[in-house]
Amino acid sequence: xxxxxxxxxxxxxxxxxxxxxxxxxxxxxxxxxxxxxxxxxxxxxxxxxxxxxxxxxxxxxxxxxxxxxxxxxxxxxxxxxxxxxxxxxxxxxxxxxxxxxxxxxxxxxxxxxx
Amino acid sequence: xxxxxxxxxxxxxxxxxxxxxxxxxxxxxxxxxxxxxxxxxxxxxxxxxxxxxxxxxxxxxxxxxxxxxxxxxxxxxxxxxxxxxxxxxxxxxxxxxxxxxxxxxxxxxxxx
Numbered sequence: 599x600x601x602x603x604x605x606x607x608x609x610x611x612x613x614x615x616x617x618x619x620x621x622x623x624x625x626x627x628x629x630x631x632x633x634x635x636x637x638x639x640x641x642x643x644x645x646x647x648x649x650x651x652x653x654x655x656x657x658x659x660x661x662x663x664x665x666x667x668x669x670x671x672x673x674x675x676x677x678x679x680x681x682x683x684x685x686x687x688x689x690x691x692x693x694x695x696x697x698x699x700x701x702x703x704x705x706x707x708x709x710x711x712x
Numbered sequence: 713x714x715x716x717x718x719x720x721x722x723x724x725x726x727x728x729x730x731x732x733x734x735x736x737x738x739x740x741x742x743x744x745x746x747x748x749x750x751x752x753x754x755x756x757x758x759x760x761x762x763x764x765x766x767x768x769x770x771x772x773x774x775x776x777x778x779x780x781x782x783x784x785x786x787x788x789x790x791x792x793x794x795x796x797x798x799x800x801x802x803x804x805x806x807x808x809x810x811x812x813x814x815x816x817x818x819x820x821x822x823x824x
Contacts, residue, residue, distance in 0.1 A: 602755070631811060640801065640816035641756075648809060656811065688755055694809060700746070701812055703755035 601625070604689050604704040611711050617676040619707050621689030628694040630672035631701065632656075632664065635686040644687075647672055648694070679711045714739045718802045718815035725792055725822050733787040733818050735776075735802035743804040745769075745778055745785040746812065750799040759787075759800070792822045 605620035631646040643656030645664040653664050661683060665673040676683055686708050690701040719734040744763045748756040760769030765780035774789045785802060802815040
């Protein structure tokens with residue numbers, strides 16, 4: 599079974615802190631994604647990566663950065679957390695060339711910024 | 713750009729009721745269509761999919777038919793159970809390696 603593991607299920611941080619959200623997948627997938635999920639807004643794509651050291655902006659990249667130094671790991675970084683970044687963050691992965699495009703999701707990281 | 717519109721929730725049904733969650737899309741080309749489900753406290757998981765017009769995806773008693781003429785992919789189940797309580801997301805993917813585009817989700821609550 600494909601497994602996507604997010605390092606923290608729940609985090610509480612203070613405004614201005616630097617926050618790292620880690621995601622690891624064990625199926626050698628090339629593509630990895632970070633979404634945030636908010637009530638009434640659904641899932642919004644923050645960043646994605648097609649391969650190691652590659653990154654692409656999604657729909658809402660402002661205030662975030664990412665790192666993909668190894669194929670299995672995709673990190674989301676909040677350089678200076680703000681209260682409007684309180685949200686559920688979901689990581690997902692998918693292999694290249696998989697025609698139907700199924701995404702495999704982690705369980706999510708719920709971040710609260712005080 | 714590509715987009716997905718699904719009915720707003722929450723939807724509350726009694727056990728064994730019939731379920732329909734509407735989903736329509738706007739896309740260039742011929743997208744693949746998906747329904748994902750998110751159970752409480754979990755990430756999303758694929759429920760069913762369809763890759764071309766008139767395909768029917770099905771899983772766990774749920775069904776959806778890819779209707780190109782109405783650009784729709786409505787989710788149906790004949791008899792819901794309490795365990796179906798979850799948030800359901802409709803999504804599409806157009807071509808190549810493009811990311812999925814999700815609808816806003818519909819929360820379903822089934823009461824005994």
